[in-house]
Amino acid sequence: MxxxxxxxxxxxxxxxxxxxxxxxxxxxxxxxxxxxxxxxxxxxxxxxxxxxxxxxxxxxxxxxxxxxxxxxxxxxxxxxxxxxxxxxxxxxxxxxxDVRTDVRLMNRLFDMENGLRVVDPQLYEALDKRHREAA
Incomplete structure (x- = not known):
């Protein structure tokens, strides 16, 4: 090349x-x-x-x-x-x-996290902890 x-x-x-x-x-x-x-x-x-x-x-x-x-x-x-x-x-x-795309992504993340929190609070807490520690 x-x-x-x-x-x-x-x-x-x-x-x-x-x-x-x-x-x-x-x-x-x-x-x-x-x-x-x-x-x-x-x-x-x-x-x-x-x-x-x-x-x-x-x-x-x-x-x-x-x-x-x-x-x-x-x-x-x-x-x-x-x-x-x-x-x-x-x-x-x-x-x-762009901001439009980022807001769509954040809305999706928000909806998915809230859905998981309702369906399986323990899994939500474990994943939340894992990803907070990884940052």
Missing amino acids: SNPSKQRGTAWESAFVAYLREHHNPDARRNVQMGAKDIGDVDGYFLHAAELKAEKSITLADYIAQANRERIHAGQPFGCAVVKRRMKGVADGYVVR
Whole structure:
């Protein structure tokens, strides 16, 4: 691969997938590009079409528009851009979405947590404790 920008992008996607496999979903993988019907760069980021960017100049509006288009193609409820932070590792990168998408995500999380709290309070408490400690 002779294009340095493409090499940086591929390295960022691979590093993000490795991070997801360790901390989120062992089945995460890079997607094959599909042109006009692209479904995001990574599969396995729960409920999301993820558009990964490792660029010197960051253009959030373009990234979010692309992620929102690709989430429709991927059949996912949410789109996000995962932006590499210069000179930092994956855990210090940024996950970015527009406010509309974030509010939909928070509403879903709120409804699911409240539903679990009603159906199985002990499980809710255990999961809440686990995730608070992980932060």
